[in-house]
Amino acid sequence: MTEYAIDADGIELTYSDGTKAVRGIDLQVPRGEFYAFLGPNGAGKTTTIKTLATLLAPTGGEIRVNGFDAVSGSRRVRESIGYMAQETSVDEELTARENIRFACESYGVPRGERAERIDELLDLVDLADVADKRAGGFSGGMKKRLDAATALVHRPPLVFLDEPTTGLDPKARNRLWDYFRTINDAGTTIFLTTQYLEEADQLCERIGVILDGEIVASGAPAELKQRVGGEILDVDLADGDSQQAAEIARRAGLFEPGATVEVTDSGLTVTSQRARERGTDLLVELRDAGIPVTGFNVRAPTLDDVFLAITGEHVETGPSAGEATEELEVGR
Amino acid sequence: MSTPTAEETGTGESAVDRSSNSYFGEVWVNFKRWNRKAVRNPFVLVVSLVQPVIFLVLFTQVFGGVAGDALSRSGAGVSYETYLVPAIAVQVAIAAAATSGVGLVNDIENGMFEKVLVSPMSRSAVFLGKTAAELLRIAVQVGIILGLGVVLGAEVGTGLLGALGVVAVGVVFSLWFIGFSNSLAVLTKDQESTIIGANLLQFPLLFLSSAFLPLEALPGWIRTVARFNPVTYGVDAARSLMLNADAASVFSASGFGAVWNAVLPALGVLLALDLLFGGIAVAMIRRASSSKVQ
Missing domain, CATH: 3.30.70 (Alpha-Beta Plaits)
Incomplete structure (x- = not known):
């Protein structure tokens, strides 16, 4: 087993129109770490995460994910990762249970283990009571939780979360954070991107600050704060x-x-x-x-102050987790 | 990149909890998903049936008498119901095939497309499963139209086997339009444009063909257009099976018996179109799902 869940050297991604979305990112994420990419909109977070998850082929550099080459071994990489896109991805015509079952089938979870796995995941994301309701009637937070569950069906050792809580109210966000902590505590490596400083600060052991396709600073949240x-x-x-x-x-x-x-x-x-x-x-x-x-x-200092100290620019901070906003629950 | 693979370096993760899917297994998983969605969303099933059913009922009632005269002048000597059902079968195949691209756009819009791409499933298995589910639905819908036609007085001259043949023609016919609809979907990535694009084509295709009247009863320019219209070939093949006669309006083979003389060349034309439009769609979907940056 390799030491690093992600071991990347000089990732570059240049679009055919010449736009350099990622400019030479080096990244080593040890197994079991909770790592965050922090940066404003358009910094290259999503492009990088898609490159690591094999959805985009890098135009330069080398990437190994769970020991597999992300280009030549893309299928092995896909088998060994969970991926949650920025936009919530659930089939609204299927029920919560059916969405998770489809993911189990997609990832080849052994037939005999599916039912138990589905129940376990429904419990993890607190959707057991609406398991047989269609996802189309769920609130944004519930859909996100369902989406997260479908990324975990094959118990991947590494999970990519692309801005998992963007657009959620604080209550829904805190709930997701709890699930992420739970799976990280169980040994899963998590790579998360966020534009919410509080999110990176609360969850992550190490942060890479990304701007214009480059990592401009990295370290533990406390180390970054000392820079201020x-x-x-x-x-x-x-x-x-x-x-x-x-x-x-x-x-x-x-x-x-x-x-x-x-x-x-x-x-x-x-x-x-x-x-x-x-x-x-x-x-x-x-x-x-x-x-x-x-x-x-x-x-x-908050990470916003860190960002200001490093780049001279403010970054957007998330809504305070202390604000109590009711999450809309399904009524159908 | 020319780095060694994990197998070569022996650094691979073996603890991933996964049993390997077979290719057929992956096709089946996607086939099930799209069937379930079709049953869940009767809108898809019903809407693509409503317009053809309205056509079937109204055309036979409103134009039945007039069209019957035109038919007897051309020497066909059949009821307009029998004559029209193959056209409606093709219409239903078009309407149902048009929803294929809409399904793809929906998947792109709600993120399921990407979700499937990031899974280890073979991409061709994913789209094969989806298309197979759509073909099954089209077969069922053509079957429903045939049944309704018989209730209204149409006769299938070649019996049950011929009726199955009409269903098969509907399926073969639909494939090129499924290809067209999916290409439109990838091109526009927009649900409304995909629906409008397919609907705009539906009526010219139907009316500028042998669908509703024999070509001899139509003006010269329509006859010319009809020769190059796929609907003519689909309708002619289905109609030959309905009438148990050579109903080809463009060209027939010889030496296979009356029905096959009409059906075989028409199927040949349709299969060539399927390959062409299917090929374009496959290339476009492959490009859209490729990890190569554009």
């Missing part, structure tokens, strides 16, 4: 005061020389080793200068 260089002080201000407030914050002596001050839509964001310690001093100075502060917060 301190804690974040967000100050909310009334309109029009931000520039003046930024000048005050940048004044020598308040924060260390490496600290950054950024004007944001709602006010200021200061990144500093001394954010917590000197934050109140800044608030006092702002009050003395006649600038009303409408709110403030000192926090640990």
